[in-house]
Amino acid sequence: METVHVAVDPAFEVSPVSRHLFGSFVEHLGRGVYTGIFEPSHESADADGMRTDVLALVKELGVTVIRYPGGNFVSGYRWEDGIGPVENRPTRLDLAWHSTEPNTFGLDEYMRWAASAQVDTVMAVNLGTRDVPEALDILEYCNIASGTTLSDARRVNGANSPYGITLWCLGNEMDGPWQIGARSAREYGRMASRAAKAMRMLDPRVQLVVCGSSGSHMPTFGTWERTVLEETYDDVDYISAHAYYAETDGDLGSFLASAVDMDYFIDSVVATSDEVGVTKKSAKKIMISFDEWNVWYQDRAPSAPPSGDNWPIAPALLEDRYTVADAVVVGSLLISLLRHSDRVRLACLAQLVNAIAPIVTEPGGRAWRQTIFHPFALTARYARGVVLQAPVLGPGYTTDKYGDVALVDAVATHDSDNREVAVFLVNRSQDGPTRVELELGAELRGARIVEALHYSSPDPYWVATADDPDGVLPRPFAPAVTDTMLSVELPPVCWAMIRISYR
Numbered sequence: 001m002e003t004v005h006v007a008v009d010p011a012f013e014v015s016p017v018s019r020h021l022f023g024s025f026v027e028h029l030g031r032g033v034y035t036g037i038f039e040p041s042h043e044s045a046d047a048d049g050m051r052t053d054v055l056a057l058v059k060e061l062g063v064t065v066i067r068y069p070g071g072n073f074v075s076g077y078r079w080e081d082g083i084g085p086v087e088n089r090p091t092r093l094d095l096a097w098h099s100t101e102p103n104t105f106g107l108d109e110y111m112r113w114a115a116s117a118q119v120d121t122v123m124a125v126n127l128g129t130r131d132v133p134e135a136l137d138i139l140e141y142c143n144i145a146s147g148t149t150l151s152d153a154r155r156v157n158g159a160n161s162p163y164g165i166t167l168w169c170l171g172n173e174m175d176g177p178w179q180i181g182a183r184s185a186r187e188y189g190r191m192a193s194r195a196a197k198a199m200r201m202l203d204p205r206v207q208l209v210v211c212g213s214s215g216s217h218m219p220t221f222g223t224w225e226r227t228v229l230e231e232t233y234d235d236v237d238y239i240s241a242h243a244y245y246a247e248t249d250g251d252l253g254s255f256l257a258s259a260v261d262m263d264y265f266i267d268s269v270v271a272t273s274d275e276v277g278v279t280k281k282s283a284k285k286i287m288i289s290f291d292e293w294n295v296w297y298q299d300r301a302p303s304a305p306p307s308g309d310n311w312p313i314a315p316a317l318l319e320d321r322y323t324v325a326d327a328v329v330v331g332s333l334l335i336s337l338l339r340h341s342d343r344v345r346l347a348c349l350a351q352l353v354n355a356i357a358p359i360v361t362e363p364g365g366r367a368w369r370q371t372i373f374h375p376f377a378l379t380a381r382y383a384r385g386v387v388l389q390a391p392v393l394g395p396g397y398t399t400d401k402y403g404d405v406a407l408v409d410a411v412a413t414h415d416s417d418n419r420e421v422a423v424f425l426v427n428r429s430q431d432g433p434t435r436v437e438l439e440l441g442a443e444l445r446g447a448r449i450v451e452a453l454h455y456s457s458p459d460p461y462w463v464a465t466a467d468d469p470d471g472v473l474p475r476p477f478a479p480a481v482t483d484t485m486l487s488v489e490l491p492p493v494c495w496a497m498i499r500i501s502y503r
């Protein structure tokens with residue numbers, strides 16, 4: 001059996017854990033909203049038509065912030081279609097997902113739902129078919145107390161107090177040829193700068209996310225970030241990053257190493273952004289909003305939008321069913337995000353319900369957890385305090401996509417108030433278990449195990465279903481403990497969490 005050594009030491013601080021790393025995303029896409037979070041005829045629906053069975057799962061998932069309403073959808077969306085009396089709201093065609101948008105769920109319904117779910121909001125404005133005035137209109141509607149047409153309209157619509165939304169995305173994936181209103185980096189950068197300046201004049205508290213590349217595979221990756229930041233550096237707080245991973249051609253080894261690509265992506269955006277900062281002689285650092293990330297099988301049938309004359313309401317779209325291996329990858333991507341928490345301060349698992357989601361529903365029926373739910377929920381619950389680098393020393397393996405990669409990856413968090421450390425690990429081996437020896441720094445000597453859980457299965461392709469949602473759950477295991485070391489045998493294709501406390 002291979003052995004790797006992981007150093008766990010409170011001296012290896014990265015930065016405080018940003019609670020906004022555990023975000024998610026609700027887009028008007030497929031059944032994300034309709035028959036997802038919102039289904040007035042469902043037996044669990046509350047007075048607002050929200051499914052309370054789904055709300056309970058969202059709370060259990062531990063999501064802290066949610067991006068809304070898109071995604072590609074936002075680039076054709078008229079936010080005011082979704083406010084006011086439902087019977088007066090227009091029905092529109094959604095060009096992004098070739099669907100019909102009934103607008104029976106809109107901004108005010110979303111904000112009531114977000115309050116029930118106890119999550120913050122990242123609101124996206126449409127810079128695809130729209131421009132600065134409409135961005136100002138939605139900001140006025142949301143954040144101005146009263147005394148203007150739009151703020152008073154919000155009060156008439158039931159929200160007496162302003163929503164006070166601080167996080168705003170300036171459009172979505174404006175580099176993508178599929179995006180309604182896609183632009184060149186220079187055009188978009190100038191437009192985003194105008195929008196940002198005006199939005200800050202209306203509400204100086206806003207924190208603004210400018211669009212970075214929609215993937216590191218984009219031909220303009222790097223030059224897009226540089227050009228956009230040349231135009232917006234002084235106006236924005238974050239630049240976005242999006243990444244989706246999938247197992248292709250049966251290459252599980254590369255797939256399990258997807259976090260290597262995420263590390264590269266983040267490091268590249270930080271380098272590009274800091275270079276722009278240097279040329280501007282600016283002390284300011286731009287943070288990364290990794291506001292779309294997940295496993296997504298884009299080439300499979302569920303991802304194909306309807307076509308022709310067929311414009312259904314809430315079709316089943318992007319309804320990927322996730323395996324244990326997918327969950328291990330999701331856990332490892334969270335390790336990458338945590339490791340970079342000095343620069344990645346906001347992140348959103350895309351998405352939340354039904355469309356590439358940890359939670360699945362049946363219309364009029366059950367709701368259940370997919371495999372990817374588990375590493376997310378445990379990391380969101382126990383990554384507390386400050387992030388610690390957890391350097392790994394040991395063997396690697398060779399992948400087709402990323403060359404030589406580490407067999408085991410790890411990160412830790414240190415909650416000094418409660419004298420607890422949580423270590424998050426992934427074993428990428430497919431061949432057998434790997435022995436992991438956690439070497440404890442001086443402060444942690446004599447630590448005791450609070451909880452040790454791993455998520456794996458003899459069948460890495462096991463999938464949760466409505467009839468068998470819990471066939472594979474995180475299972476407890478018992479590390480061997482000495483004064484200076486914890487030793488564990490992690491099964492192949494495995495994500496794990498070990499919580500320890502010290503005196």
Ligand code: AHR
Nearest residue numbers: 027071072073172173350
């Ligand atoms: O999350 C699904 C889609 O992926 C989003 O709408 C878009 O922003 C991205 O391409």
